[in-house]
Each structure stands twice: as C-alpha cells, then as structure tokens.
Amino acid sequence: MFSTGFDYSLIKGNVIQRILAHLIDIVIVIALTIPFWVLFSFALPDALNLMASGSFFFIIYILYLSVMEGTRFTTIGKRRLGLYVLDLNLEPISLRQAFIRNVVRVADSVFIYLPLLSRDGRRIGDGAAGTIVVSENAIRPKIPSPSLCRKILRAPSGVLTQEKAIIKAFLLELEEESKEMDEGLFNKIRDSLSDKLKLDGESVDRLALDTFLLEEEKVNVALLALALLTRTVVFKEEKVIKVAKEIYRKASEICQEPSVRSIFQAKERALKSLILIKSGFHNKINLRGLLKVYSSVIPKQFRENLQYFLFSVVLFVSAILLGYLKLGWLADLFKEAIVPAGEEIEEISQLGLFLIIFLNNARVSIAMCGGGASVFITPVLLMINGIMVGSIGKAMEGLGKFLFYYSGITPHGLLELSAFFMSCASGFRAAKSILFPQHGMSRYKSLKEAFDKSFELGFGSIVFLGPAAAIESFITERLMGNPRYATYVGAGAASLLYVYLLLGGRSKESSC
Known part of the structure; x- marks a missing residue:
C-alpha cells in the first residue's frame, strides 16, 4: 500500500x-x-x-x-x-x-x-x-494546451513542478513513438497542422519547436505533440492508455519531489491495472477455493469467533424472554393473525414454501452479517426475531397450542437459528471493530481486519439455511403436534452442523 x-x-x-x-x-x-x-x-x-x-x-x-x-x-x-x-x-x-x-x-x-x-x-x-x-x-494525465505548455516550460525552477514533469515525460514518450513512424507520416501531420492553423510548413515547425522548447533535430516530436494537443491527430484508445502509463513512469523518474513522485507512481500502477483489465484479464470463480472455505475456513472462523456466536445466542434468548414475559400486547396481535396466516400458507405448494423461506432467510442472514458495520442493524434484527418467537409462543400458549407451536419450529429452527447466529457473530465482530478500533488503527482498517477473520463464517452460513428451509417445507408439517420427534429431527440436524463447526479443518491446523 x-x-x-x-x-x-x-x-x-x-x-x-x-x-x-x-x-x-x-x-x-x-x-x-x-x-x-x-x-x-x-x-x-x-x-x-x-x-x-x-x-x-x-x-x-x-x-x-x-x-x-x-x-x-x-x-x-x-x-x-x-x-x-x-x-x-x-x-x-x-x-x-x-x-x-x-x-x-x-x-x-x-x-x-x-x-x-x-x-x-x-x-x-x-x-x-x-x-x-x-x-x-x-x-489519465492531463496535458495542458499548447499555449499553457509554453508558459509552464518557461516557468522558473521549482514552480509548477508536477506540470513540468508531465509535459517533459509526454515529450519523451512521443520521442520513442516517433522512432516507429516514417517521415511520410510526419509530412502529412505537418500539412494537416498547416491547414488547421493557417500557417506554412516552416512556420508550423517553428511554432512546434518553440512551444515545447525542443531542438531542431526533434522537430518530429514537437509536431506530433502539437498535433495531439490540437486533436489534429488522435491515438487509438488502447494506445492512449498505454502512453498515459508510460508518461507517469517517465514523470516519476524526472521528478525529484517525493510527494509528487508518489502520485505519479500510484497513477502508473492504476493505469497498469486498467490495461490488464481491458486486455481481458478476469478472476475465475474457483470451485476448489470454495470447497476449502467450507472444509476448513468456516469451521476455523467459528472457533475463533465463538464468543460472538455465544453473545448472539444470549441476546436472542433474552429477546425471546422479553417477548414471552413482557410484551403481551404483541401476543394478542399474533393471536388474531395466526389463523389467517396459516390459511394463506396452506395454499402454497411445498416447493413454493421452500423458495419463500430460503429467500427470506438468506436476505436476513446477509443483513445480519453486513449490517454489523452499522453497529445496530445486527442486534436489532436478532432482537426482533427473538421477540417474535417469544410473543408467538405466548400467543399459542393462550390458544392452548404451545406444544403444537414447539413442534412446528423445532425441526428446522435449531439449524436455522444456528446459521443466523453465525451471521450475527461476523456482524457483532464488525460492530465491535467500529466501536472499539484496535490501538493505532483507523476504524476502516479495524473493520477490514474484523471481516478478514469472520466474513466466510457470516456469509457462508447461507448454505446451511437451504437444509433448514427444506426441513421446514417438507418435514416440519408432518411432525406438528409430535414434540418428541420434532426434537429428534431438530437436534439431529443442528448436531451435524456443530460437529462440522467444532471439528472441521482441525487436521489441517495440526499439520501446519
């Protein structure tokens, strides 16, 4: 950097x-x-x-x-x-x-x-x-007009350093370009300039040499420079960007002022990247790298961010208790909404239900992960979901259907919530990095380090929402009213996830 x-x-x-x-x-x-x-x-x-x-x-x-x-x-x-x-x-x-x-x-x-x-x-x-x-x-370098070039090149030493370096580098690059051009082409350039400027050929040569303070043997360089700046001659786009890069390279060699040289070097590097991009270079989606993320990176990040994961669990449970014990008015609202909502869901096919559930949960998961950088989005989303679970539980208890409710959320819920907690762990680490940046670090740098150590855990958790949505769409309905088997299915699915998170990638860690 x-x-x-x-x-x-x-x-x-x-x-x-x-x-x-x-x-x-x-x-x-x-x-x-x-x-x-x-x-x-x-x-x-x-x-x-x-x-x-x-x-x-x-x-x-x-x-x-x-x-x-x-x-x-x-x-x-x-x-x-x-x-x-x-x-x-x-x-x-x-x-x-x-x-x-x-x-x-x-x-x-x-x-x-x-x-x-x-x-x-x-x-x-x-x-x-x-x-x-x-x-x-x-x-891209901004080459001044011919009249300004004349003034800048004649300015006292130490004045307009950056502009002088750019103009001199421009002329040096054109000197190299001119070596690849035949004399007949320069005669055409001279004729075109004569027509445009209403001057004879000899006057055009003198004007070009005088503008750029060049010796007579470099008249072709001066003509080419004048033609480009008056748009009498135009390079192709690919040529322009390559010439621009070389101008910065030469300017950084000419200029002795460190701060100005740094600007030239940075712009040269940026143009080098743009040339690479425009030449067709692109990153490929690496499936082997993706497999590595799921085989070792996510489990490792889970273990490194376990405190943030557990904090998510505690906050969610607190929200459930808040919704269940203190927000009775919400429970009353849910009592009125439960039956119509259930009738609407019954009209949907299982595949349609899977799609709705997965898309909605994926959206929430992304928001929990990325929203951590705002400090408050992650905890707010987690609390809202917890309060809803608690309030609906209270409403179902009032209807005498608490066990029915329990068996309706447990088969998929434990796996689904675990994936959400993974997203929240990344979000909470990001929030902490913003609130309490590491000593000597800017908030942006601290935030970058937080995501470097947790992003795969948060964003990668979306994959686990797929099986959770499948269980909810195709299996949960069959277990409604059967809390024992609902618990078996939910605990079994979640157990597989935690075995993977706790043991995954350890062989690679021990071999390092």
Whole structure:
C-alpha cells in the first residue's frame, strides 16, 4: 500500500458518476428480476409474492454487483461511466473483496451512502474490503494546451513542478513513438497542422519547436505533440492508455519531489491495472477455493469467533424472554393473525414454501452479517426475531397450542437459528471493530481486519439455511403436534452442523 502520503481522492470516481452508474445497475437488476416477479405473482398470494420478490431482488442485487466486480472489476453501469474497483494497492480486487464491499451495502444504505462524500470517496463497504472506486478520467494525465505548455516550460525552477514533469515525460514518450513512424507520416501531420492553423510548413515547425522548447533535430516530436494537443491527430484508445502509463513512469523518474513522485507512481500502477483489465484479464470463480472455505475456513472462523456466536445466542434468548414475559400486547396481535396466516400458507405448494423461506432467510442472514458495520442493524434484527418467537409462543400458549407451536419450529429452527447466529457473530465482530478500533488503527482498517477473520463464517452460513428451509417445507408439517420427534429431527440436524463447526479443518491446523 502507498505510505508516502498518496491522496486517493486524486483518482476516485466522483459522487455523480457513482450515483449514475448505480442507477444503471439497479435498472439491470430490476430487468433480471421482473420475469421471476411475474412467475411469483401466479404462484403466490400477494403478500407472499411481495416478500419473495423483494428477497429475490435483494439477493440478485448483491450477487450481480459482487460477481461482476469480483471477476471483471467493474459493472455494466460503472464501465459506462469509466469506473473500476481496485484494492488499496491499486491492483484488481479479489472475488472475496467484492462480496465484502457489497454485503456491507446493508450498512451503507442505513447512512444513505453519506460516506461517499468523504475525501477519498470510500464508503463503509470499501473500508471493510480495502477497496476504492477509481475513475479512468481522473487517472489519465492531463496535458495542458499548447499555449499553457509554453508558459509552464518557461516557468522558473521549482514552480509548477508536477506540470513540468508531465509535459517533459509526454515529450519523451512521443520521442520513442516517433522512432516507429516514417517521415511520410510526419509530412502529412505537418500539412494537416498547416491547414488547421493557417500557417506554412516552416512556420508550423517553428511554432512546434518553440512551444515545447525542443531542438531542431526533434522537430518530429514537437509536431506530433502539437498535433495531439490540437486533436489534429488522435491515438487509438488502447494506445492512449498505454502512453498515459508510460508518461507517469517517465514523470516519476524526472521528478525529484517525493510527494509528487508518489502520485505519479500510484497513477502508473492504476493505469497498469486498467490495461490488464481491458486486455481481458478476469478472476475465475474457483470451485476448489470454495470447497476449502467450507472444509476448513468456516469451521476455523467459528472457533475463533465463538464468543460472538455465544453473545448472539444470549441476546436472542433474552429477546425471546422479553417477548414471552413482557410484551403481551404483541401476543394478542399474533393471536388474531395466526389463523389467517396459516390459511394463506396452506395454499402454497411445498416447493413454493421452500423458495419463500430460503429467500427470506438468506436476505436476513446477509443483513445480519453486513449490517454489523452499522453497529445496530445486527442486534436489532436478532432482537426482533427473538421477540417474535417469544410473543408467538405466548400467543399459542393462550390458544392452548404451545406444544403444537414447539413442534412446528423445532425441526428446522435449531439449524436455522444456528446459521443466523453465525451471521450475527461476523456482524457483532464488525460492530465491535467500529466501536472499539484496535490501538493505532483507523476504524476502516479495524473493520477490514474484523471481516478478514469472520466474513466466510457470516456469509457462508447461507448454505446451511437451504437444509433448514427444506426441513421446514417438507418435514416440519408432518411432525406438528409430535414434540418428541420434532426434537429428534431438530437436534439431529443442528448436531451435524456443530460437529462440522467444532471439528472441521482441525487436521489441517495440526499439520501446519
């Protein structure tokens, strides 16, 4: 990472660019989800259709942004606006970084993306992932007009250092380019400049040499520079970006001022990354790496974040007790809603029910993980769910159906809640890093370290919501009113998860 005072605000995408790019991407995601919304409208009642469609949109939104940025380092909207996502070393980001920065949009949205207005334009998600959105336009060197070049090159020593270095580097790069061009081409350039400037060929040569303070033997360099700056000649786009990179490389060699040299080196590195990206380079989705995440990374992170997991359990149980013992009015509301809700659910096929449950739970899980960076989203979501469980339990007790309720949530509930607690563990670690950053660390750096040690645990827990949703959709109904077998199924499913979390990856740890 650049540690010589480089200011990332010099290469960031501005707020207007970011907003316009995001609007384009949202339109694309909406277009992707419309067919599914229509399908849901035929298969589901209105309220459940709205829930399923909203959850589906949210998940596709996160996946679209993460996969595009993680593999192509930009999205369709960003590319249209000349924006790319790089890491803080100004190199292409990893797929993991892309997922982190987009999952944490949950926290950014709560603050209406106000961190975008910070000097370097990095929102909370960028801080968590160690990324920055750069503008190609801001990175490219700005060569002044010919008249300004003339004034800058004649300025006293020590004045306009950065501008002088850029112009001199520009001329040095064109000197190399001119060696590959034949004399006939320069005659054509001279003729074109004569027509444009209404001067004869000899006057054009003198003007070019005088503008750039070059000797007569470098007249071709001066002509090429003048032609480019007056747009008499235009390089192809691929050529422009390569020339720009070389200009910064040469400028950093020319300039002796450390802070200015740091700027040139940073922009050169950023342009090098853009050249790589535009040449077709992309990250591949590594299935072997994904298997490693589930075979060892998640279990290891579970053990490292066990205190946050247990805190989630305690907070959830406290919320259940609060809902059961203190919020009787909620229980009364649920009494009135339980029968109509049950009738509506009975109209849905088991597959449809599975889809609704999984999409909704996945959305909540992502929010619990990414929302930790806002400090309050994770505990609020966990408390709300706990209060609902307790209040509905109280309502069912009032109807004389508590055991029926117990057997209706236990088969899938223990596994489902365990997955939620995994998400919350990551969210709570992130919240702690914001509230109490490690000594000597900025909040963004502390947040990044928190997600480095817990993100797979939080986001990866979504996979375990699949079996939980399957149990709820296909098995739970058959166990309603049979608390013993409901307990066996729920405890069995959860036990398998905890055996995996407690023992997974230990052989690799011991061999290290």
